[in-house]
Amino acid sequence: MAGEKWDRRQRRTRAAVFGAFSELLAEKPYDRITIQEIIDQANVGRSTFYMHFGTKDDLLRALCGGLFDHIIGSALDRTHTHGLYPDGGRPVSIFCHILAHLQENDGNILSLLSGESNDLFLKDFRNGIKKVIRERFFGEGEVEELSGVPGDFLVNHIAGSFIEMVRWWLENGMVQTPEELDGYFRAVMAPLLEAPPSPPPR
Known part of the structure; x- marks a missing residue:
């Protein structure tokens, strides 16, 4: 019982800190937020x-790990809509699914995407999008080249373009x-994703 109370207290503390951090992100850039402001807003001790x-x-x-796991995970399995699609349907495109989640702006994720000095966030976000592209379009294993373009280069290019x-x-x-x-995005990327494999070397 004591362990359960401790776990609940820890979850409440983390939720309070995440909430305070998210609220501050809506007000100012990440680099201008101090730990003191976060703990004051969350009403927790240093x-x-x-x-x-x-x-x-x-x-x-x-914070990003939780958001990415939710957005990327639900995009891959397509089982969680959370009211994103009022008509009950789900978009065919995995990119549309991610965009719909971003539009909800959970955790003020858009503040991080649009802000300055957010290299850490962008790196994690890019890695999440790359994971989606690999699993959705190339399956498991090594990404093969298309039309002479190395697979890893192609995945990185598509992820960067999406961001x-x-x-x-x-x-x-x-x-x-x-x-x-x-x-728009699929119209631009379709030639890359639907390109025929490179012919074998002669």
């Missing part, structure tokens, strides 16, 4: 914060729906 997170970057990694598209979407006020933006 020693309590450091029991869970060694640095502010560790907090960011933990830049999302940032363009944010900079322009998110006027387009996830479905519209997904259509």
